Amino acid sequence: MALLVxxxxxxxxxxxxxxxxxxxxxxxxCQRVRDAGFTRWDAHSPFPVHGLETAMGLRRSPLxxxxxxxxxxxxxxxxxxxxxxxASAQPLVISGKPYFAWPAMIPVTFExxxxxxxxxxxxxxLALNRLPMHNHPLFRSxxxxxxxxxxxxxxxxxxxxxxxxxxTGKLLESLGARSVELLESE
Amino acid sequence: MTPERDHVAxxxxxxxxxxxxxxxxxxxxxxxFALVGIAASAILGTANPKQFFFSWLVSFLFFLSLALGALFxxxxxxxxxxxxxxVLRRIGETTFAMLPVMAVLFLPLxxxxxxxxxxxxxxxxAEDPLLQxxxxxxxxxxxxxxxxxxxxxxxxxxxxxxxxxxxxxATGDPGISARLRRFAGPAIIVLALTQTFASVDWIxxxxxxxxxxxxGVYFFAGSFVGFIALLSVVAAAMRRAGLLDxxxxxxxxxxxxxxxxxxxxxxxxxxxSQFFLIWYANLPEETTWYRARMEGSWMxxxxxxxxxxxxxxxxxxxxxxxxxxxxxxxxGGAWLLAMHYLDLYWQVMPTLHPEGLRVSVLxxxxxxxxxxCFVAAASWLMRRQALVPLRDPRxxxxxxxxxx
Numbered sequence: 324m325a326l327l328v329x330x331x332x333x334x335x336x337x338x339x340x341x342x343x344x345x346x347x348x349x350x351x352x353c354q355r356v357r358d359a360g361f362t363r364w365d366a367h368s369p370f371p372v373h374g375l376e377t378a379m380g381l382r383r384s385p386l387x388x389x390x391x392x393x394x395x396x397x398x399x400x401x402x403x404x405x406x407x408x409x410a411s412a413q414p415l416v417i418s419g420k421p422y423f424a425w426p427a428m429i430p431v432t433f434e435x436x437x438x439x440x441x442x443x444x445x446x447x448x449l450a451l452n453r454l455p456m457h458n459h460p461l462f463r464s465x466x467x468x469x470x471x472x473x474x475x476x477x478x479x480x481x482x483x484x485x486x487x488x489x490x491t492g493k494l495l496e497s498l499g500a501r502s503v504e505l506l507e508s509e
Numbered sequence: 510m511t512p513e514r515d516h517v518a519x520x521x522x523x524x525x526x527x528x529x530x531x532x533x534x535x536x537x538x539x540x541x542f543a544l545v546g547i548a549a550s551a552i553l554g555t556a557n558p559k560q561f562f563f564s565w566l567v568s569f570l571f572f573l574s575l576a577l578g579a580l581f582x583x584x585x586x587x588x589x590x591x592x593x594x595x596v597l598r599r600i601g602e603t604t605f606a607m608l609p610v611m612a613v614l615f616l617p618l619x620x621x622x623x624x625x626x627x628x629x630x631x632x633x634x635a636e637d638p639l640l641q642x643x644x645x646x647x648x649x650x651x652x653x654x655x656x657x658x659x660x661x662x663x664x665x666x667x668x669x670x671x672x673x674x675x676x677x678x679a680t681g682d683p684g685i686s687a688r689l690r691r692f693a694g695p696a697i698i699v700l701a702l703t704q705t706f707a708s709v710d711w712i713x714x715x716x717x718x719x720x721x722x723x724x725g726v727y728f729f730a731g732s733f734v735g736f737i738a739l740l741s742v743v744a745a746a747m748r749r750a751g752l753l754d755x756x757x758x759x760x761x762x763x764x765x766x767x768x769x770x771x772x773x774x775x776x777x778x779x780x781x782s783q784f785f786l787i788w789y790a791n792l793p794e795e796t797t798w799y800r801a802r803m804e805g806s807w808m809x810x811x812x813x814x815x816x817x818x819x820x821x822x823x824x825x826x827x828x829x830x831x832x833x834x835x836x837x838x839x840x841g842g843a844w845l846l847a848m849h850y851l852d853l854y855w856q857v858m859p860t861l862h863p864e865g866l867r868v869s870v871l872x873x874x875x876x877x878x879x880x881x882c883f884v885a886a887a888s889w890l891m892r893r894q895a896l897v898p899l900r901d902p903r904x905x906x907x908x909x910x911x912x913x
Contacts, residue, residue: 391827419791
C-alpha cells in the first residue's frame, strides 16, 4: 500500500524543522518561505491559523471535485437501482403507484448521494493527505512534541530543489525561528 | 463618552450615496413606474376585477415575502451575534422597513375578498359542511383582525430595529445592539408564527378545502431565498455603481452566495417534502391542490420550477468562483428572484385559472405598481441614511471578515 508509507528522502537528511513562538511569526515566515520558491515544505500549528493557506501559497484542493463526482455517482446509483428493481426486474404494484414512481425514489436517491459524497470527502481527504501514516520522520524531533500544545513549526524537506542544509537553516533563523533543527534520515 | 465609543471604522462619506450619483434618481424613476402600474391596473382592472385581485395578490406576496425574509435575516444576525454581515445589514433593514408600506399595498385586496376567497361567500359556506366547520377561523371579520394584527406586529418589529440601528449611527451607543439582541429571540418566534398564519390566510385559504401543515415553512423558505437573492443583486449592483465598493468585499459576496445556495436546497427540501407526503398518502382532501398543478400547462410550470428553482441554481451556485464574483452572483440572484415570483404565481393562480397558465397584462401592471412603490420607498430611504450601520460595535469585524 503505497499510501500508507511516507515518501522518504534519499539523502542523509529528512529536512529542516524550525520552531516559531507565535502564529504571527509562523504566518510571516510562511510568506517568506513561499516567496523563496520552496515547494516541498509544510507548516504545523496546534490550531488553524486564518489565511495560512494563502501565506503558504497552497493550491486549491481537488477534494471538492472528488466530492461532487462521488455525490453524483451515489445519486445516479440510488436512482438506477430503484428504477431497475421496481420498474424493470420485479415490477410490483405498491400502494396503487405506477411501477416507475419517481417521487418515491427521491429520498433514497438523495440519501445515497449524500452518503457517497460524505465517503468521498472523508476518504478523499485521507488519500490526498496520505493518511493513515503510522510514523513520520518529524516525530524524531523532541521539540516537535509541542506541536499539539503551544509551538508553531515550519518543516522543509530535503528533496525540495532549493534545499541546502546550511543555507535553508540560515534562512529560517533569519525569519525569527526560535530553534532550527536538522533532522537525520534513517 | 469613551474613545472606543467614538471610534468610527468608516467615514460617513464612504458609506452614503454621494450627491449627483445616478442612484439618487432611482426613487423618482421607480415612482413613475409605480404611477404607470397603478394607472394601468386601475384601468384594466375595472374590466376584469377578478384577474386584477389575483395579479395584485401575487405581486403583493412577492414583495411582502422579501421584506419578511429581510426581517428574519437581520433578527438571526442579532440573535447569533453575527459579525460578518454587519456591512450588509442596512440593505436588510431598508428592505424590512417596507413592511408598513406593504400594509398600505394590502388595502386594495380588501375590496376583492369575495373575488379571491370562496369562504367569504355566505351562500357557499351555507352549502358546504367543511367550510361551515372552518368558519370560526375563516370568516371576514376575523380575517381582517388577523391581517391588522400581522401588520401591526411586523411594523412594530421593523420600526424598532430600523430606528435602533439608525439611532446607533447617531449616538454610537453599543447598548442598543445589546437591547436589540435580547429582543431578537422572542421576535423570531413571533415572526415565525405570524408569517405562518399569514401564509395560511392569504395563500392556503384560496383553496379552503385543502390544507397542508407545512405550508408556513414553505412560505418562509421561499421568502428567505427571495431576500437573499435580492441581497446578492443589490450588493453586487452597489459595488458596480461605486457604492460601498471598498466596504463589501468578495468575502461578503461569498457568504451571501453560500446562504443563497443553502436556502435554495432548503426550499427544495420543504417543497418536495410537502408534495411527497401528500402524493404518497394519496388522501383526496390533500391531493386536490397538487392535482390542479399536475394537469395541462400547470404541470409544465411545476416541472419548470423543479428545474429552475432547484436544479439550475444548485449546480450554478455550487462553485466558489461564481459566488465571489459580483456579476455572476447577481445573475444567480436575479434568476432566483424570478423563480420566487413564479413559485408564488404557481401557488395562487391555479385557483383563478384551473384550466391552465393564462398570463395577463394585469400581472405585469400589478408587478410594476407594487414593485414601483416598494423600490421607490426603499431607495428614498437609502438616500437619507448611511448604507452601513456606521457605529455598530462589530463593524470593524465585518470589514475585516475573511472566509476560512
